[in-house]
Every structure is written in structure tokens, then in C-alpha cells.
Amino acid sequence: MNIYKQVLKQNLHKLLNLYNTDKFSTTYGYADREFWGWKTKDFANATLQGGVHSLAIALKLDLFQNKEESIVLEMIDSAIMAIDKIKDKNGSVIEAYPRENSFCVTALVAFDVLWAIRYLENILDNETKQRYLKVIKPLIEFITNNGEEHAIISNHLATGVAAITLWNEMSGDDSPRDKELLQIIYDNQSDEGWYKEYEGADPGYQTLCTYYLSCAYEITKDHKLLESLKRSANFLSHFIHPDGTIGGLYGSRNTEVFYPAGIITLSGEIKEFAMMAKYLEPKEQHLLPQNIDIGNYIPLLNAYAVAALKYDDVKENIEKTKIYPFYMKTEIKDFKQTGIHLNSNENYFAILNYKKGGTLKVFNLNNCKLDIEDGGLFGTLNDSQKFSTQQFDEKIVFKDNVIQANFYKINESLPNPLNFIILRVLSLTIFRSVYLGNLFKKFIVNMLMTGKNRIDGSVKREFEFLEDKIIIKEEIAQPKNCKEIKHIGKSKSIHMASSGYFISQNFENKNTKLVEFKNV
Template sequence: MKVDLYSDTVACEFGHILSWLDRNSASGTYGCFDRRYWSWRIGDMPNASLQYGLYPLSLAWKYSRASAYKKNTNLLEWIEAAIRFTIRIQNKNGSFDQFFPKEQSVGTTYYLLSAMINARELLADSINAELLSQFDDTISLSSDFISKHDEQYAIISNHIALFAYVNLKLGRLRNDRGFESRALEQLKLIFHHQSNEGWFLEYNGADPGYQTQCIYYLAECFRITGDERILDRIRKSIEEFLLYFFHPDGSFGGVYGSRNTEIIYPAGFEMIRDRIPCCGDISGFIHEGIRKKTIVMPDSLDDENLIRLSTNYMVAALYAGASKPCKRDKQQMPFEKKVDKCFSEAGLRVRSNERYYSIVNFRKGGVYKVFDKKKKILIGEDSGYFFATSRGVLTNQMLDDSETIMDDAGISLKSFFYRTLDEVPTPLITVAIRILSLTFFRFLAMVDLFRLLLVRKAFTGKKKYGICLERKVSYHDKGIVVKDEIRKDARMRVDRQLRGRKAFSVKMASSNYHVAGDLVEIRQPIVDIDRLNAMNHVSMRYEIMVS
């Protein structure tokens, strides 16, 4: 049976991508992918990162198995309109804006450059010479901008891997070894921060979902350079770390990661599966996940990530080909074996026997997932405790250096409660940013300072409060037993416990997408709030056992 799971899955999303594009040739925003801007007229500027949509549409025009799109003249006309609009919204210094005027985002400029360079390769012989020349000028101007500026607010490995990939492409496009040298420095930075445990740094920890995206960009870098050292780093990241976070129920990643992501980007694994054998097992897992819809699917995503994941699926299809779906070699994934693996730097412990598979993050308040291996279902998941107080919502689900004692029998940890980082823009903040855009943001140094402060407030800044959790996780033959002791300062009052199937301490743009496993009904521990306030401590015990 001939199937192309990636192409067939993405073909269903072309209509969405085209609907975001302003295809009205009489419109002043003809070629804009930001429908909220051009159709709903909600924002006061287009989100430039959405112009990335010209890349998947270029792939569809060139390679699509859906005959309606391949070499279609209307589609080519719309892609050309998207190119013209992209040229039009570029800042004078070559940068692009995503969130606010004069943002001059390094990350967005790199991201859009990757789309422009690849679209150019696909369309160079098909678009008119004048537009191609203008497109080349736009790429050159953006490449000049990124050659002078870096993303400075955090170590985000998947971003830096993208930057290295773009610079390698630019080095060949512009015949300039300076870009290649810059790419090598960026790769060194990623590998310098790669943990001895295999994972790549994402803000302040390990995140399996984003690691798959990082692996894709690194695989592209390997394909361009042929440098075996890059492949060795990828191999280490997969074999020694990533393999442990594919689950028996067909899901992947989640709350135990530093950024809570569950998206899998498959293209990197398809590109190198002939060099790293376990990538074939991962590809088989992904194929099965697509068929059974146990992983995050493109149709669950918003516009930005749908464009990104759809493109990745299309690239994966080019390497996988229209062939039989990859079948996994049974008993090769860690969840199919007996395992007791501790990643002390990441704060993760994976324990598996013939009955269950468990993952605990002891640096993130002891959050966990437990699976029944025989039934292939999730039987336990803890996202931490969330309490409403006069000082805001407090939670123990925050990465910190918890006091931890570990032995063969289990894990004992102590974690503190922090205020959740879930603020959203207010009218006052929006007005203030627009005023800054008209004044101080003319100077890029001021924008960089503002972005650094924004990231600290939204993602990495945290304040400890007078509540702590002492948790003991005990491993047994049929599952785990959790004993919790919550203690608080006598001056602290808890109003109520916030309970739900999923909860997160930090809002991340690429997390909290729906997967089938979200519908599994999991019993959540109930805290006796009255007792906690009266006695300043409360104890609980619960079991997660295979039936």
C-alpha cells in the first residue's frame, strides 16, 4: 500500500493557509497572511512572521501530490503577491516586526529569511525577473541586518539552530564565507550549552518538543556541511535523551518539559534515519501517531504553528517519499523496556517495568505522567498544585533547584510555590508600547533592552512565596504512590485550589495544544483548603496503579 502520510495530512491544511492570505488583487493588503489585520482589521500592523506562509505554498506549487495545487497559475500569482507584500513591510534596516512597530526582531527576520531563501530556490525559474531581483534585494538587506545583530535575551537552542541553518544557506547564496563562519560560531554556542545528558538548552531547561525542532535545523546544517560532528551531537541528543519521552499511548512530551511542548517536528528524523537507526523507530512512532491522532496534529494548531508544522511535514515528505509507512522495530523504544534512567541536570527520572511507564520532573515540583503499558493509556498525570491567593495564583510547577533525595525506591523532593507567569497585555501596556514605538524604539538598543525585560517578566522571572511542597514518590510493581505534605507561612491565606485536566505556570506560544489524551479522565488530588489555612499544613496520599 502506497501512502504519504505527511503530504496527505498537510493537504487538508492548504485551504486554511490560503484563507489566511489576502487574495483580493484590488486590496491594499494583497499578499498579506495576517487575516486578523487585513480582514478582521483588529491590529494596527501585520505580523510579519506569518509571511512564512509563502514557503509551504511554494512547496505545494512545486511538489504537491494534490494536482489542484501543483503548477497552478493562480497559486503562483498569490505567492508572488505574498512576496511583494513581504518586500513592502520590511524595515529600512532589513528587519521585520512581529509584535509591535519598530520591533526589529532578530528572530523574526531569521525565520522569514529561511522562508524567503527556500521559496526563492523553488521559484527562481518561474517568477518574473523584476520580482526576483526585488526579492534578492530584500534577502540581501535582511542578511545584512542579521550579520550585525544577535538574539541576546536567552539561550534558545532551536532558535540558534535556525540561525545557523539560515547563515549556511546565505553563505552559499551570496558566496560569502562570513555567513558560514557565523553559522559555525552559532553551532558552537548550541553545543557548548548541550547537556552531558544529551538535551539542548531551551531557556533554563530541557524540552523534548522544541528539541525535535532543533534537531531538524541541525539536520539541515549537517546536510549542507556534511560535518560528522554535527551528526554526532544530534545522535547524542536522540539516543541519550529524546527517546525516553515517547509514550506508550502514542503521545509525546508535555508538562515535564521546560516549555511544556508536545509538538513533534518529523523532518529531521526522516532526513537522517539512514545514518541514525533509531530515527527509523521515531519515524514509525510518528507515522502511527498521525494515523491514530495521538500526537499534536496540524489541525489542532493556530496560524503561526500550523504554517511551521505543515512546512516541516512537507519537507519530511520529500525525504520519506511515497513509500510504505515506517514500521517500528518493537522493543526498541525505552517505553517498551525496563528502564530506570535519571537525568539529574534536566531534573527528570524515567522508571519503567513490564506494567507501567513513568516520568517525573523533580526540578519542576515533582510533576509526572504515568502510563499503563499493556493498555497503552495514560493513568496518571500531575501538573502541580495551583492556589488562588490575594497575591495572585501560586504554583509549585516551576523549574527550580529543588532539594531532592533519590534512591531505588523513589524520589523525595521539596519545592516552593511561585506566582504564575500568565499576564496578558492590557490597553495601557499596548498604548505605552505604541508610544515607545514612535520614540525610543527608533534605537535598536532600546528595543533589545525592552525585549530582555519582557522575557524576564513573561518567561523567566519568578518570585518565591511562603508555601512549599514536600513530595515523596515511591515506585512499586504496579505503579507509584505519592505522598504530599503542603506547608505554608501562617500569614499566607489560600482562597481556593484551582483544579483542571491541564494547567501551566507559564504561557508558552507552542504549548497547550489539544491532543487526544487530553480527554482521558484523570483523578486530581483535592486539597483541604480549610485545614491548610487553619493548621498551615496538610497531608495527602494517593496511588496511581495499573488495574
Template sequence: MNQGASHIYLEQVWRQLPRVFSRGDWEPFSKSYGCCDRTYWAWKFTDFPGARFQEAAYALASLYTSPWPDNPFYQNPKALRRAGAVMRYWQSIQCADGSYNEAYPHEHSLAATAFTAFYVGEALSLLAGHLPEEQVRSLRDTLARCGDWLIANDESHGVLSNHLAAAAAAMTVIHLNSNDARHADRARHFLARIFRHQSEEGWYEEYGGADPGYQTHGTFYLARIWQLTGDAQLLESLVKANRFLAHCIHPNGSLGGEYGSRNTEFFFPAAFEILSNVCESGKAIAAFMRDCLRRQAAAGLAAVDAFNLFPMLNNYLFAAANADADLQPAVQLPFQQAGQWDFPRAGLHMRGTQRYYAVLGTSKGGVLKVFGKDGSYYSDCGYWVKLAHGLIATSQTLQLSPPVERDGDEFVVETRFSFLKQKLMSPTLFLAFRLFNLGPGRFRRLGYWVKKCLVAALVTKAKAAPLSLRRRVQFGDDYVRISDAITLDGGDKAVSLGCDDKFSAIHMGSSRYFQWQDMGPSWFEPARPGREIQELNESGRLIIEKNFEL
């Protein structure tokens, strides 16, 4: 551990500790002693405790056992007691079958079971010599029940590689506590699923596509497994994944965004610190992003909400524990070079010149991000149109391996608009959903079928709208030109038309965290003028030209 390099992460951690430890119920006589879901135990606004808040166990364990400078929790008896309380409460909310709930009662969530088991298992490995022997045995039994449930269950509502990576990591840690070969075998099962769905281009699948933000998260669990096992096949996969991810690191310290399948932009740094000595792309990412996190240029610990607070906090602590001395990468990140890089399966084209670095998301209707070497930033996330019947349609629709016309430095992308997913919870809908959770939802197959339907309704299934976009993008050495042709099918009328530098077309709680680039100057007004709407309605076609000099 290098104290100077660790400090980059720890100074962010220290700033968040008041917020972090305000989340826990620390009263020993309380029914919810050790619960870290403050909305449940303090505000009493929810009717069940979310299991994933108990991932705080690892943060407390790490702080208690780490002799970092200025660490007020090192060998602090209160930190140890609170870590023990968090883990006991985690045990108390385990379902009878060994699983845990995250979003609603009787969910039996693979994600909640895997993530919490991993972090509690890691906490136990740090605290086993400090806790009563009876509690250690009890925790190992609880972890084994998690492992047995994960042996019998899998995730079927979509391929989310970060969930599968957490499941593999959980089974690896559980095996270290149980010595049950079945748990190690199941870890290999989850890894095999990830490998099968890893693209030849390097990226790990997230709901059908590449998502840079979630890839930084999932890569951490895989890197931790490699650290514990030395798995050569896993390291080969990680090196390939990091080569891809390097292209999604932007000059201003951000990454990902609307060209990804889940629109995420948060950055989890630990994997790249862990891999920095065995993967040059990982080392380059770690070296560049250290200062970006210090400046809070990327969406990190300060930006995330309560639902990502503990995974991000724990990740910073793992990064601090693995941060090497000053890194000297042997390779440059793509944005530091002049060149062109294509990932047709992901639907991505990257372009670097002496004046800018650009990412064109052909799989998302031509979403475009341009980063000037002078610090300027341009983002075009596509269009939305409000139709006369009140529904809103957008050109930001995920389409893997989209047909793209290319002529030298010119790209043409065609996409259909789809209707925006804007469902919100209401008292009536919430009551109906809870009645289902407490009644028919207890039947596992029915509950999982409904979950699959919810994912389709909110994320993966797109309903076509009566509009299309033909976007022509031309890249020059010091400019980017866009020519858009929007077509409206006969019989429908547009009420309003907009284009913006940041918006999302799907439900995704982990997207749209604040970044400083969001407050930069806009290159255009979001609302298009009325004359353009009139032209679209009268002729059924509208041409919009944009020219950006850099």
C-alpha cells in the same frame, strides 16, 4: 520520496489547505497583496503585519513543484502567482536595517528575521527557474540584507536553541544564494552557540532547561543544515540529541509537556524523517510517530493555532519530501523497554515496567506523568494555592539540577511554590506599550532591554511564595504512590487549593494545544476539599496521599 510514506503527512496537509489559503490576501490591486496575516489585512484588528505569516511562501512553492498524487497545486499558475506575491509582500515589510518584526513594531526580531529568511530562501530555491529573473535577483538582495543583519545581531534575552537553529539554517540558505563567505561563517557561529549550550545529556537548551516539543522544532533546522552541508560535528550533536529525545516519546503518541522547561507538547516530524538513515533513535521516533500523527495523538497540524500553522505545515511538507519506505528501526524506544533512565541536569527520571512508563520531572516540583500499557493515563502537574490577598502560587517551578533524595525506587523532591504569571494585555497597557514602540523603543538597546524584562516577567523569573512542597514518589512494578507534604509559612492564609492533570505556570503561547489525552478520565478532582484548606491554615501543614494501581 516514498509515495506511501509521504501520504501519512500529506493527508493531514490536504485537510488544512482551506484554512491555510484563507489566510492570504490574493487581490492584485490590494495594498496588502500577498499578506498572510489575516487578522491584519481582513479583520483589521492589529496595527502591523506579523512577518512570520509570510512563511507560507515555502508551502506554496513546495506544493507548486511537487508531483504528489492528488496535489491540486502542482504546476498550478495560481499557486505560482501567490507564492510570488507572498515573497514580494515579505520584502515590502522588511525594516530598513534588514530585520523583521513579529510581536510588535520596531521589534527587530532575530526569530522573525531567521525563520522567514529560511523559508523564503527555501522557496526561492524551488521557484528560481519559474519566477522572473528580476524578481529572483531582488529576492536574493533582500535575503542578503537579512544575512547582513544576522551577522551584526544576536539574541540576548535567553538561550532558545530553536531560534539559534533557525538562524543557522537561514544563514546556510542565504549563503547558497549570496556566495558570501561571511554568511557561512555566521551560520557556524550560531551552531557553535547551540553546541556550547547543549547538555552532556543530549538536550538543546530552551530558557534554561530541556523542552522536548521545541527540541523537535529546532532539530529540524539542524537536520536541514546537515542535509545541505554534511557537517559531521552537527550530525554527532543530532544523534546525541535524538537519544535523549527518545525518552520523552510517550506510549500514547504524545511527548513532553509540563516536565519540560517551556511545557510544549507539539511534534515536528521532519527532522526524524531526514535523519532516519543515519540515526537509529531518529528512525525509531519517525517510525513510531507516523501512526500517532495519523491518529492525531500528538499535538500536530490540526491542533496548532495561526502562529504555529505555517511552521508546522512547512514541516509536514519537508517530512513528506523526505519520508523513506517502511522504516524498520534497529532500536526500541525507551517506553517499549523495561528500565530506568536518569537525566539529573534536566531533572528527569524515566521508569519503564511491564505495566507502565513514567516520567518524573524533578526540575518542575515533581510533575509526574504515568502511561499504562493498557492505555490508561495519569498526569499530576502539581498544586496551586490561592492566598487571602488574591495571588495564586504553584509548585510547578523550574529548578535545574534540583536536590533529589533517592532510596532505591523512592524519590523525594522539595520545591518552593512561586507566584503564577497571569499578566494579560489591557487597553491602557497596550496604549503605553505602543507609545514606547513608536518612541523610545526605536532605540535598539532600549528596545532589547525591555524585551529582556518582558521575558523575565512572563517566563523566566519566579517570585517565591510562602509555601513549599515535599513530594515523595515510590515506583513499584504495577503501582505509583505519591505522598505530598505542603507547608504554609505563618502569617498567610489559603483560600483555595487545587491539583490538576494539565496547567502551566508560565506564559508560553506554544503550550497547551489540545490533545485527545486531555479528555480522558481524571484521577482526582482539581479542587481539594475545604477540610484540607482548613487543616493547612490551622496547622501550617497538609499531607495528601495518592495511590495509582496499574
């Protein structure tokens, strides 16, 4: 049994226990226990309904005993039909607050249910299939008539592409919306190969984007999409770490989660993905579905489920790959558009994002372990306001291995009762308008993620890549009223719920042996 199938099997009882199986309950089939069970929320997170995708694959892979199959089919039915009660009148579903009108989650739920139907096509009768398609049709109409306006988030757009592509095939519709969304992704794909996630490249989330695009490609076999994925694969292949992980503070969203589905699926057609599948194979180094929070549980589990289904078909390609990760070479590579500089020699593999103020991740190649992950300089003003250099600045250039980084305030806003009262009032009023709701999302994204609240002061940072270590010379012009300023290590300055997870690499070394900081 391949590792992905093992992970899926280990999670089946946890997945089944999300759903309300009480047929007399008005929330029969709901998956958000915080809503239907604990009753600590006033809305149901629809993302969790997408667990039917993994359940359908588990049935296809015969991971349930015969006596369980009919029960699982009944639970899938109840979960899909519950969407009809969860969705808003305009066809959207929500993740975070009432009347969210979420393009992303609406696309995701449609995607997961449609693929579940596809995997169960030999089991479902036509009447049941049509009943399910009727539930999903309003969701498809919503993502057809509405977009995601607050940022370019390629993995969200890719979910819509995959959902509508499969909808067209199953329903007989010929909506061009999937091609429109795909064009937005193409228009924002860098010449360097990466798909845009807010302000730049994020290798962790790019593996998720690859998953959804691979599902669309499975249906269309579109040559242009394949070429786009090949460019993406070439970029991603540089970010395999010596310990078999991927991602970190050098990414635009700081994520370190590996979503294997697309990489496994395309390993038979794209050589870089075959290599990545080999060197990123889960061996307890990754954050697995059973260890992640409930908000990200379903997308990650579904990615493992798809990988479980596809792995045996491409196993030979993966095992026989003859190309190697970038860290095994003695080479320097600079991705100027996203600001990521790679330096690999016999002793270390360094990943520097100079457009994020100089975030740095270094692996010791003698033991293949993380030596240091440094987020740059962090400080506090006398009024307790926090600040850091870690903010994306497209104007920063890496000339002669020197950068001039600015200081930016950190907005660490947390919810409070008043916030929630205001949010619910908005949900009852202006969020009835999708347009006004999108303006609110733009405001939140700007406040917590992409907004640049620069303060006085700066730091000149010079990176000297020697054969056996890296010396970072820093000439700091402190902000006025600065109380303290120092290196914290692995700290992040923007809101990102999908980052900051516990993975073993972060606790292997207490003191760096390869990086030396010097004040000048």
C-alpha cells in the same frame, strides 16, 4: 500517498486563503488577514509570509492541478515581494508588536523564503531568483549583525543557522555567522543531549530545533553537526509516549507539538530518528497543522511539508527499524541536568521532572493511555494571589526519591488597553534601538517565565515507585495566609503560547488508577 503529504494537501486551500490576492491593494501578497482583512491590528505578522515554503513543496510534489500552478507561482511571488514592504528599515520583521526587531521571526521568514526558492530552482528564471534574494538580503544582514539576547532558545538560533547556511550557498557569500550561531547551540547543548530552551530541555520544541538543524546539515554535511544531532536523537528517543505523542509539563516550555521534518529527514542516518518516526507517525494523536492557532500554523505546516517531501526516501529505514522506545523496557533513567526521571516497568511509564517541583506524567501500559498528568501543588492566598510548586529550580536534587519543593507566585498578567498604549509609545520611541528593545524582552521573559518570586512555605515530596502504582507522600508547610492548596492536574505556571493545546490524550481518563497522593 504518505500521511505527511496528505496533511499538506488538506491544508493547501486554507494556506492560500491567508494571502491578499487583490493586485490593486497596497497590501497585495500580505498573509496576515487580521491586518489586511479584518484590520484589527496595526502591524502584519511576517511569520505568515513563510507559507511560501509549503506552497513551493506542494508544487514540487505535484499537489496542484496544472491550471492552478501558475496562480500559485503568482501568489508566491506576491508574498515574497510583500516582505519588502513589511520589513523595518533595519531589515527586521515582526510577529507581536511594532518595531519588535525579532531575531527569531526575521530568521524564520528568511529561512522559509530561501528554501522555497531552492525547491523552485527548476521553475524560476535567474532574474526572478535574484529579485527574491534582494528582498531577503536585509533580513540576513539583520540576523548577522544582531542576536537574540533575552534567553537561550535553541530552536530560534537554529533557524538563523539554517537561513544563513542556505544564503551563503545561494548568494555566494561566505558569512561565518551560521557557524557562530551554531557554536552558541553547541555551547548550551547538555552532555545529556538536549538543546537548551530557556531553562532546560523541552522535547516538543527539540523536534522543531532538529528540523532547522537538519536543513543546515543537508547543505553542509558537517560531521560535528551530525554528532550533535545524534546526541540529541538519543535524548529525544526516551520521550516517545505509549500513545504516540511527545512532550508535556515535564518540559521546560510545556509543549506537546511534534514537528516531524528533521526526524524524518535524518531517519536514513540516525537510527533513533528512524525509530521515532515509526512510533510518532501521525494517527490523529498529534496536534495537526489544520487544528493549531494561526501563530504556530506556518512553522508546523512547513515541518509537515518537508516531511512529506522526504518521507518516501527514508520509508524503508523507518519501517525496518529494530530498536524500541524506552517505555517498552523495564528500566530507570535519570537526566540529572534537566531534572527528568524516567521509570518504566510492565504496568506504567512515568516521567517526572523533579526540578520543576515534581511534575508527573504517567501512562498505563496495559492500554497505552495517559493515566495522569499532574503539575504539582497549586494554591491561592487570601488576597487571591495564585502560587504553585511548578517552577524550575536547578538546585533541587532527587535523593532517595525525595524532593524539597518551594512555592512561587504565578504571574498571570493579561493585556489591557493601558498596556497597549504603553507598548505603542515604546514602539515609537525606545524600540527604535534594538538594544533597548532587547532589554524590554528580557524584562517580559523574567516577569512571565523565568523570574522566581518565591513565597514562604514548602513541601517535601516523596515518590515511591511500586510495581503496580506510584505513591506520592507530601508533607506540606503551607504559606502564610493560604486560602487553599491542592492538585489541579494539568495546569501550568508560566506563560507559554505554544502549550495547552487540545489533544485527545488529555481527556481519556478522569481519575488516576496508578498514582496515589498521601498527606503526611
